[in-house]
Amino acid sequence: MGHGIHGIETTLLALVSLVAVLGALAQRLKVPYPIVLLLGGLALTFIPLPPQISLNISLNPHFVFLVVLPPLLFASALNTSWREFRYNLVSIAMLGVGLVAFTVFGVALVAHLFMRDFDWRVGAVLGAVVSTTDAIAVAAIARRVGMPEALLELVEGESLINDATGLLALQFTTALVVSGEAPSVFQGVEQFVWLVVGGAIAGLVVAMLISWFDRRFSTAALQTLVSLATPFSAYLLGESMHASGVLATVACGLYLGRARSDVYTTEARLDSQAIWNMLDFAINSLVFIVIGLQLPVVMRGIHPLHWDHLVGGALFVCAVVIGLRMAWVFPGGKFAYFIRRRLLGQPLSKPNPREMVVVGWSGMRGVLTLAAALSLPELTDTGQAFPHRQLLIFLAFSVILVSLVGQGLSLPALMRKLGVSESPERMDEEREARRRLLEAAIDHLEAIDTSSDDAEGEAVSVLERVYRQRLKGVTEEDQEAAKDVNLRYKRLVAEARQAERDELNRMRSQGSMHESILRELERDLDLAELRWRNPASS
Template sequence: MMGSGVHAVQAVFLLLLVFVAVFAGLARRLKVPYPILLVIAGLLLSFLPGMPRIGLDPDLVFLVFLPPLLYSAAWTLSWREFQRNFVSIAMLAVGLVLFTIVGLAVVAGSLLPGFDWKSAVLLGAVVAATDAIAATSIARRVGLPQRIVDILEAESLVNDGTGLLALQFGLTMLVTGRTPSVIEGLGQLVFLTCGGVAVGLAIGAVVAWFERWVDDGPIEIVISILAPYGAYLLGARMQVSGVMAVIACSMYMSRKSPEYMSPQVRLQTTAVWDALTFILNGIVFVLIGLQLPYVVGQIVGMSRPVLLEYGIGFSALMICLRIAWVFAETYVAYALRRWVRKLDVKPPQPRQVFVIGWGGMRGVLSLAAAISLPYALPGGRTFSQRSMIIYLAFCLIVATLVVQGLTLPWLIRIMGLSESGHTNREEQEARRVLATEAIMHLHRTRSKNRDQSPLFQELIDRYQQRLDAMPLERERSATGLIHQARRNDAILTALQAEREALIRLRDEEQIDDEVLRTLQRELDLAESRVHTGSMIHP
């Protein structure tokens, strides 16, 4: 890094924050996903004379950036959609990783200078997994249909574990010369995955139990930041997948959060995590672009045009391998369901299949894995392919983030893949159920208390107006307020009835987790307005 000591680190950190703020603001003006522009900006900045050397430490990625970003990405995953798309996710997260590694082992020896099949396996392990950070940061910003977003995000989270396992096997073969058996590989995969999930669920259960006894925003925010680090480090300590531990912990706590988080704490926590993930994401993507001088400087004996040719050819090969696997896997799975299991399923839509294949973006995890490779092997042999692996990983990251990321909105538009109706129908039905539940609760409360004041009738009338005016529009302020304390109590109990109905709809799988979070935020804001004295309508 630039200089040494605390002041040097502070200067670099502030410089990165300035880059993130400036170029993310520019991306907003240009209506471009900010991760793409930040990578391009990092590339351009790396050419400026006098630009400080800002290296990418693998430990910084794996131990500082990765846990909270994985946690944030997994928090928004829908458990219902994860279950429904499990076969597709597993085939991408496990099958595609293996297919990529085998494909490179077969062809890399004849295409890349100095690569044997073991080096090719290591290269495949480095670049096989898509990046959860990139998928979450870009997929939701380019207008992808929700089902495709769900598949890409879940794939990118799960295949982090399979990719790192493949990297471990690749290093074992390279260092020891021993090739693990298929049984050994599957056993390790099951152990690392199940062990990581068990650790994550245990951490999540303990944290959720503790937070039921705490209703303090700052404390719960600190706990939420500690949770991913605790799950990751404990998973690594127990020699299971820290990645899977973080994902399991986050999904468990996300599902339980409506029960143990108060509305005020939930609003505060969401705001803090939005800012935290934006900062970490921004720094990561700028750092990717700034690595160009380091990556190119590692390779000697090749001209720039030849390097560029290798980078473009390798990136094109990886993209084609993914698209080929996605199409083959999708249609084989359809044939098995249709002709073997005799299920009445709809045929795949080639447009959606192609977009899933095109959406396999790589990110900082691949680059960190490549940089973490050893310089030398036991016996004093130099690992001569290390520099080329880092360079090819960098080229693939830039190609998938920039080229595929920028073309995704265009593909969605020309293929007519806008798919907003499904979620809107679920959300609209959920709004209807919540309003109905609130009306029934108010009627029961009025009858129980034998309260004939106009308070309950006014609130019932307003909820009825919401039902009659679907889709819901923001109500205007009413005049003629009645006694505020009693009115607020009635509103709060009605809002609680809505929350209970909302959780019930989620648990019965009538609505998606995304719909729950959307409506839950509205209810939290409504309760917040009650407590601040600005709430005058249900």
């Protein structure tokens, strides 16, 4: 038992060390870290390691669905704007629902062209497996390459929705192969509606309970602890209702993301954000490196096939999946525009073809695709082996590799070539929001009666000068004139804060102050520094 525990510790320590090394390499190369971690894990499968370190790790699909997926989906939903998600819901549904169905039917239609032994049912299973973009991969790569916020909200929203529709499609297509019987259209629609509605209800119930709890118990540590259990609670409740645990987690995250400003204390918001950022990066990193380590599992059982057959089939599948997505985004975008503009009356501009190309090229796959492939049953109801199971796993792995590495690496160059960048409208909107906040603060200061208190008047005068200087920095006509003053002001603030840190370290080395006092002062300096790291905050 002890030997087994030590073996697990050694393996985990090796993985964490690899994540640190490869993460640092990704930062130096300025490449999205999921790509470097995936390739690093892939390379490790060819390197002989000491017997004490075993990286022969088999990715358990149940572990992915129950342990890995809920916190990552919750973290992504928590940071998703409910306003933008609701505004873009039609476009998100066209990708998250329509594109999934289009991919399943498209792959089923051409399955026999790249693998002659495939019939349309096995092709439909493959289409369902590769139909979902991965929320982990999309968020990690799209943010790193500087995708415009409007497009990022679209592809992130898609990845949050299509997890449920893709898993439903996998359930139906797998039933075709296992039992040989297809569910009726009515059964399919009924189950899909319940998955969506039941999942949303489960997520909202958990979110409301958590909000009620957080409003009454405002201890930061307690609120943070409860937030860590929240995604698992929502997921398990959704699954226990035979609805979508994925959508339950997403609905819960969207609700709490909108409500946390009211229910969380300041300390809880800061602490939970730090903890969730750390967990998100840690789980993401381990997931991507483990995906790379799955090559021996993927290759198991397909040795009778020739490499040219395997590679050719894999490239064909990747081309089909990417082609189907590119073929869908243009008519789908126009149809969504018609509904949103003509039927819903949204003030929307026509779809930009260049932006549509970027959306089409952003269909990265990740751990959910591989977990879906590994979850395929080994036997059918007749006791025969599930047809081409190992080949389906290999093809799914190939789609992950090509989409994550190929599309992920080429996405920045494609965006530069097409001239797709953040729109000036969003920057204007941010500037307007900052202006309104600063003017509200100035109005409040001006309304303070300081006639009977000279100290109060002096404090208000100093603070009002600071706010008016910041207001100049976000007012378009005064921005250039205030730029030099703001830069000098920020430089002086940084120098003054560094002087404070030097004195703090001097007191610590001398032992002249209690350590708890020094830690509290250091926290104040850290919070002030985070405040000034944002260039728009001056």
